[in-house]
Amino acid sequence: xxxxxxxPSDPSATADFxxxxxxxxxxxxxxxxxxxxxxxxxxxxxxxxxxxxxPDRPNRIGTDDGLWIxxxxxxxxxxxPAAAANNHSVSSxxxxxxxxxxxxxxEKPPEIPCKGKKKGQKRIRxxxxxFMTKSEVDHLEDGYRWRxxxxxxxxxxPFPRSYYRCTNSKCxxxxxxxxxxxxxxxxxxxxxxxxxxxxxxxxxGGIISHEAAFAGQLAxxxxxxxxxxxxRIENSTFSSISQPCQPQDEAAGGGPSAIMQADASSQQHPxxxxxxxxxxxxxxxxx
DNA sequence: CGTCTTTGACCGGCGC
DNA sequence: GCGCCGGTCAAAGACG
Numbered sequence: 001x002x003x004x005x006x007x008p009s010d011p012s013a014t015a016d017f018x019x020x021x022x023x024x025x026x027x028x029x030x031x032x033x034x035x036x037x038x039x040x041x042x043x044x045x046x047x048x049x050x051x052x053x054x055p056d057r058p059n060r061i062g063t064d065d066g067l068w069i070x071x072x073x074x075x076x077x078x079x080x081p082a083a084a085a086n087n088h089s090v091s092s093x094x095x096x097x098x099x100x101x102x103x104x105x106x107e108k109p110p111e112i113p114c115k116g117k118k119k120g121q122k123r124i125r126x127x128x129x130x131f132m133t134k135s136e137v138d139h140l141e142d143g144y145r146w147r148x149x150x151x152x153x154x155x156x157x158p159f160p161r162s163y164y165r166c167t168n169s170k171c172x173x174x175x176x177x178x179x180x181x182x183x184x185x186x187x188x189x190x191x192x193x194x195x196x197x198x199x200x201x202x203x204x205g206g207i208i209s210h211e212a213a214f215a216g217q218l219a220x221x222x223x224x225x226x227x228x229x230x231x232r233i234e235n236s237t238f239s240s241i242s243q244p245c246q247p248q249d250e251a252a253g254g255g256p257s258a259i260m261q262a263d264a265s266s267q268q269h270p271x272x273x274x275x276x277x278x279x280x281x282x283x284x285x286x287x
Numbered sequence: 288c289g290t291c292t293t294t295g296a297c298c299g300g301c302g303c
Numbered sequence: 304g305c306g307c308c309g310g311t312c313a314a315a316g317a318c319g
Binding site: 149150154155 | 307308309310311312313
């Protein structure tokens with residue numbers, strides 16, 4: 001029992017999302033999410049994940065009702081909270097390593113062995129990247145299949161955190177999903193690692209081949225990354241997310257790739273067209 | 288019947 | 304050294 005909502009929710013919980021990791025701090029004022037993503041730094045971080053963006057894409061995150069905030073990555077710790085620049089900050093560091101304290105800068109081993117140790121062997125932490133998404137649903141479909149392997153109540157938050165692992169046996173990507181204690185409408189998704197496969201699929205049902213998924217479009221732009229697609233259905237507002245899907249070496253052709261659905265257009269809503277125009281949502285759906 | 292979720296227990300890191 | 308807490312395991316149950 002300590003899990004689940006029984007969790008002691010600390011009413012006074014601050015907006016700080018001190019993700020247990022101790023390194024991920026999201027001091028974000030979810031209520032008015034803004035965007036931060038200061039170009040260079042962020043870009044470099046993303047690059048570490050194998051994501052590529054075009055420089056010309058300005059930070060466009062943060063919409064009225066939906067927002068996508070790359071909370072950050074980690075490996076290097078080089079990322080500092082862009083927050084500094086804005087109101088919303090997100091900072092992160094590799095969660096596990098206290099590297100930050102040690103100053104991190106440029107050099108950073110992609111994999112930092114850290115705290116976690118699993119029965120004898122050291123656990124290697126993968127780079128992480130978190131997003132804040134305004135959504136009513138906890139789990140956003142992002143094109144990959146995930147298996148939930150745990151749920152825990154987190155301190156300072158009335159909402160439990162869910163742990164998911166990519167169902168691909170060879171893929172070690174994990175993701176954590178939790179709601180902001182300050183703004184329950186904000187879902188914080190943290191990805192750890194990179195997918196090493198191209199399979200895109202949906203639970204119990206169709207599996208979308210990578211080819212098909214990519215058939216549509218692959219424009220290495222930030223739009224793919226943020227894909228803050230918000231579809232408004234009736235009164236609901238949804239946001240979808242995209243995620244890093246493959247290691248650089250695997251990106252066929254070396255190009256950046258994201259999961260894009262060929263017929264993504266079907267998911268695109270006119271409502272946001274103006275703002276999201278080219279941000280076609282990858283094969284993601286709200287579950 | 289296979290897959291996925293739920294959930295209590297366990298493990299290890301960290302702060303005090 | 305101890306307790307807290309995040310992260311993970313794994314058995315059992317639910318679901319399609």
